[in-house]
Amino acid sequence: MDMFHGECDYAFATWLHRSRFTMGDITSFFNDPRLRPLHENLSYKSAKKWKDSLSSIPFGLQDDEWRIEDIGITSAIPGLLEGVHYMFYQNVVGLIAFILSHRPFASEMAYAPVRTFNDDFDEPERMYHELHSADWWWETQAQLPPGATVIPVIVSVDKTQLSMHQGDVAAWPVYLSIGNLTRSARRRRNTPGTVLAGFIPIVGDDSDGNYTKRRAYHYAMGRIFERMYDIERWTTVR
Numbered sequence: 001m002d003m004f005h006g007e008c009d010y011a012f013a014t015w016l017h018r019s020r021f022t023m024g025d026i027t028s029f030f031n032d033p034r035l036r037p038l039h040e041n042l043s044y045k046s047a048k049k050w051k052d053s054l055s056s057i058p059f060g061l062q063d064d065e066w067r068i069e070d071i072g073i074t075s076a077i078p079g080l081l082e083g084v085h086y087m088f089y090q091n092v093v094g095l096i097a098f099i100l101s102h103r104p105f106a107s108e109m110a111y112a113p114v115r116t117f118n119d120d121f122d123e124p125e126r127m128y129h130e131l132h133s134a135d136w137w138w139e140t141q142a143q144l145p146p147g148a149t150v151i152p153v154i155v156s157v158d159k160t161q162l163s164m165h166q167g168d169v170a171a172w173p174v175y176l177s178i179g180n181l182t183r184s185a186r187r188r189r190n191t192p193g194t195v196l197a198g199f200i201p202i203v204g205d206d207s208d209g210n211y212t213k214r215r216a217y218h219y220a221m222g223r224i225f226e227r228m229y230d231i232e233r234w235t236t237v238r
Helices: 008-017 025-030 033-039 047-055 092-101 103-108 134-139 182-185 212-229
Strands: 067-074 079-087 117-118 125-127 153-157 162-165 169-178 197-200
Touching: 008 047, 025 033, 025 047, 033 067, 067 212, 079 169, 079 212, 092 169, 092 197, 092 212, 103 182, 153 212
Parallel strands: none
Antiparallel strands: 067 079, 079 197, 117 125, 153 169, 162 169, 169 197
């Protein structure tokens, strides 16, 4: 890679990233004169230059701009605002386009339905494995114009993983993948088969009869995935 001096230079940059050091920690590393012999072997001489080097790698999700939106929760009393919560989300159309165009997935991507059979019996037996082997894909594909393909979007919410933002602001992460990708690729931890799409705010329960929790959930999910329903934007995806 042109932005790094060599494999060792790149390996140390990624090690710093995986170790989850803060920018302050990395700045302390570069400011320590006793470590100057190590600094001289690196192409980046500060925390900012290290971060810029990683950001300049021409792979991965490009222009991953996060949006922050506040959600005002009203109480059971008309006109009374109960509280404000925050949601974080990305452009899901860009996320889907990234997975589709990720070169390492080229051999693990399906663009058309298939029917497979087991010939071990007297009469061939239909087999179902990946999503594109199901009847639903065949039926949906038949409704599309020539040259189009089905892109099943798989969404999951990990309520066991609590993420903290801005002090006491907590949220649950929302993940996205697509059914064109094989199951094994979606489940691998070391590849971006499943990407982070946003965070759902955590609000109170629904015991007060105001359905606060479910209203906030559906609103947040609607905002995260509303761009999928804007057909004109899809025509710009390459």
